[in-house]
Amino acid sequence: MTSAAQEAGTNVSTLESPGAEAIPEPKKFAMVASKGGLDEVYPILIMGSTAAALGWDVRVFCTFYGLDLVNKKRQKKLKVSAVGNAASPPPINGLEIKVPTIIGMLPGMNSVATWMLKNWMKSSNIPTFEELYDTCIESGVQFYACATTLGVMNVDMDDIVEGASCLGATAFLDFASEADVALFV
Amino acid sequence: MTVQMEADKVLDCTGLLCPIPVIKTSQAIKEVEVGEILHMIATDPGAPPDMEAWSRQTGHELVDNTEEDGKYLFWFKRTR
Numbered sequence: 001m002t003s004a005a006q007e008a009g010t011n012v013s014t015l016e017s018p019g020a021e022a023i024p025e026p027k028k029f030a031m032v033a034s035k036g037g038l039d040e041v042y043p044i045l046i047m048g049s050t051a052a053a054l055g056w057d058v059r060v061f062c063t064f065y066g067l068d069l070v071n072k073k074r075q076k077k078l079k080v081s082a083v084g085n086a087a088s089p090p091p092i093n094g095l096e097i098k099v100p101t102i103i104g105m106l107p108g109m110n111s112v113a114t115w116m117l118k119n120w121m122k123s124s125n126i127p128t129f130e131e132l133y134d135t136c137i138e139s140g141v142q143f144y145a146c147a148t149t150l151g152v153m154n155v156d157m158d159d160i161v162e163g164a165s166c167l168g169a170t171a172f173l174d175f176a177s178e179a180d181v182a183l184f185v
Numbered sequence: 186m187t188v189q190m191e192a193d194k195v196l197d198c199t200g201l202l203c204p205i206p207v208i209k210t211s212q213a214i215k216e217v218e219v220g221e222i223l224h225m226i227a228t229d230p231g232a233p234p235d236m237e238a239w240s241r242q243t244g245h246e247l248v249d250n251t252e253e254d255g256k257y258l259f260w261f262k263r264t265r
Binding site: 027049053124 | 200201203204205208242243
């Protein structure tokens with residue numbers, strides 16, 4: 001009986017693929033990027049590049065302010081907002097620094113907050129936005145520009161980075177409905 | 186006791202944080218032949234659970250791992 005079962009097993013595997021296991025379909029990862037702050041797009045790039053390194057099929061739907069992620073003119077100028085984040089600034093070397101909210105409203109404070117974030121990333125050996133974005137592209141992460149946002153914000157497809165195509169919510173949900181992981185950022 | 190395993194390639198990710206060690210490991214594993222060993226060194230405190238998960242997700246076998254002088258050492262065998 002055992003040998004018969006083994007024989008049957010052998011036959012089945014021979015039929016499927018001689019000598020090699022079938023390559024499993026990659027996991028699907030759907031992300032919606034809805035925000036355009038530098039600190040808000042970093043997690044998308046980190047999650048996306050990591051998942052792509054695992055061999056997953058990663059697709060990012062850039063909508064509302066998240067469209068800046070694929071906007072040629074704005075992609076390299078993403079900033080951190082100095083107001084509206086109660087957790088900011090984080091402790092630096094364990095030191096709690098209190099900055100009154102009104103300071104964050106002064107002109108130029110967004111640039112200061114942006115400079116600080118970039119500095120922390122650099123001192124921790126975290127790649128820059130450009131490096132992480134390029135890693136995503138090289139490893140096959142697919143970015144989509146939300147069709148509605150293009151219209152609302154009057155952004156032309158000529159302003160969208162190469163490789164990112166225009167997509168509607170329905171088409172993206174079609175992919176997301178079969179995704180193993182779906183995140184809204 | 187640490188057995189220093191023979192490796193066909195060494196990847197030093199000392200000082201690098203997530204996601205770089207995982208990305209570099211995914212690239213480096215393609216530079217060894219199937220059945221060969223990639224030795225990876227990391228200091229990222231997230232590396233032990235991350236690299237175990239990487240092994241599970243990619244199917245490349247985590248043959249051995251250990252911690253030595255604050256460094257996490259991994260040996261992966263390319264399986265496909």
